[in-house]
Amino acid sequence: MRRPPASLLDCAICPNLCRCDCPVTAATAREVHSPSQKARLAHLLASGALPVDADTVEPLYACAGCGACTELCPFTGFELAPALREARAGGPHPAGVAAALDTLEATGSPFGLAPLPEDEIFESPDALYFAGCAERAFAPETAAAAVSLMRQAGWTVARVPSREVCCGHALRCLGSPGPVAPGLWDLVAVLSPSRVVVGCPECYRELAGAGLEVEVEPALRVVRRLHREGRLRLTPLGPGEVTYHDPCGWTRLTDLGRDPLELLEAVGLQVRLPRRHGRQTDCCGAGDLLAVHSPTVARQVARRRLAALGGPTVVTSCARCRQALREAGAADVHDLLELVAGGGEDG
Ligand code: SF4
């Protein structure tokens, strides 16, 4: 195991100020899963005070990467989830994590094989769309909807699914860090897109910080801008009311602002927000591959969130959130871009 970064030690001696906001602690009711306890454990394991084995490291993985702990954290700029990912690096890996790594190595995705759409290659396109492994596995129609909306606005959009391999986030979460989106760098050099567009918040964070020579933009922001500029007309879907679940990755870890809400309002839908929304949103339990290596815990977190959402119709903007809410029993949950594209028309 690697030595934990210095800021993790600050967290280890904190009186667990954010404990009440951690969805995993709330779901499992296990003190060892609380934020500061995880930091203490990482410190004790790295210093040799505790034996390092697949069982003792398990709590280091009890994190959905939601960032809720940052809201109450007195240490400006400290994020516990990335520090825990670093503390896991090099293993050993609990059984569920080892199984997910095997799947990733065998198929290129922690979610297993998903059917590949055809490559659609154009030189110097307005956008190169990159679908992450969760989008490919659970929401291929969302990626298709995002591409379709950009094309309706007159953009040339390339998509090369044969190069859409792990953006690097999954490997980092599983304690086995690797290169960021190795298939993408050559593609950007050869195709020279004006921008890379992504639908997944984790892909966005990985790629935006990776030093690609082109801008990386969230699909939601691009679609909202094209609509605002009058290049994309949307057919009304309302009247009707939907409840919007803010994915942590878009509202807390990346600031998408009101773009999702404005898109829903643009198609005439009334948006109902649950008590916890925006930066105070509550996690669905799917982040940082919790749902892959610890599905029971992830399901507990998702059920809590679903109960708080009310309903009956829920809209969200992350493939993993939609899947987690469905698996928790949501009968009517939609992806925002897919919903909007259903009413889109040529602009
Ligand atoms: S994340 Fe911040 S508030 Fe939470 S336990 Fe660690 S140092 Fe304390």
Ligand code: SF4
């Ligand atoms: S990132 Fe979320 S799940 Fe992880 S420790 Fe912080 S609050 Fe808990």
